[in-house]
Amino acid sequence: MRESDLPRVDLESMNRDHDDQVEMLNAAIAALDAHDGSEKTLQALDEALEDFAEHTREHFRQEDDQMKRYDFPPFELHTEAHHSAIALLDRTLAQWKEDRDVEALGRYLREEFPGWLVHHVTMMDTFAAQYISGNAH
Numbered sequence: 001m002r003e004s005d006l007p008r009v010d011l012e013s014m015n016r017d018h019d020d021q022v023e024m025l026n027a028a029i030a031a032l033d034a035h036d037g038s039e040k041t042l043q044a045l046d047e048a049l050e051d052f053a054e055h056t057r058e059h060f061r062q063e064d065d066q067m068k069r070y071d072f073p074p075f076e077l078h079t080e081a082h083h084s085a086i087a088l089l090d091r092t093l094a095q096w097k098e099d100r101d102v103e104a105l106g107r108y109l110r111e112e113f114p115g116w117l118v119h120h121v122t123m124m125d126t127f128a129a130q131y132i133s134g135n136a137h
Contacts, residue, residue, distance in 0.1 A: 001025055001114045006121050007054070009129035011066075017059045018121060025117075027107050028052040035102065042100075049096070053089055060086065070132045078124050085116060 003019045031048035035041040060082035067075045092108045095101070 001029075001117075002012070005055060005118060007126060009121065009126050011129040012107055014066075014125060014129050015061065017062065018117075018125075020055065021059055021117065024052045024055045025109065025113065026102075029106075031107055032102065032109060046097075049093055053093060056089060057086060063125070066132055070135050072128055072131050074124075078128060081120060085113075085120070088098040089113070089115075 001022050003022050006018050006022065009017055022058075026044075028048045028051075031041070031045040035045045060079075064075075064079050064082060067078060073077065088108075092105070092112075096105050
């Protein structure tokens with residue numbers, strides 16, 4: 001995934017978070033691609049996945065805090081989308097730790113999460129950023 005795959009929004013801080021999200025996702029994909037079945041590459045992959053997951057949680061916490069601070073009207077709907085994405089991430093990582101299914105993990109990292117992220121930024125973050133930037137004083 002490229003940073004240019006995501007639309008830019010009206011808050012530069014949110015754009016930086018999105019760029020960082022893409023960077024973390026790509027690092028996880030690179031670790032998956034480098035995984036050769038050895039313990040060393042498995043450990044590197046697990047670390048990249050944990051970094052990606054932690055960054056995702058922090059990214060969403062920051063967005064949620066910002067929306068709450070500015071009383072963004074569809075706050076609950078937006079945060080529910082974040083909670084659902086985190087739940088799927090957690091299930092995916094738990095399944096990975098259980099069965100080490102490279103294909104399933106690859107599908108999530110290359111298709112499911114990027115597709116969700118593009119849709120979410122386009123349909124939700126764009127409007128949240130417009131609202132916040134228009135109400136920030």
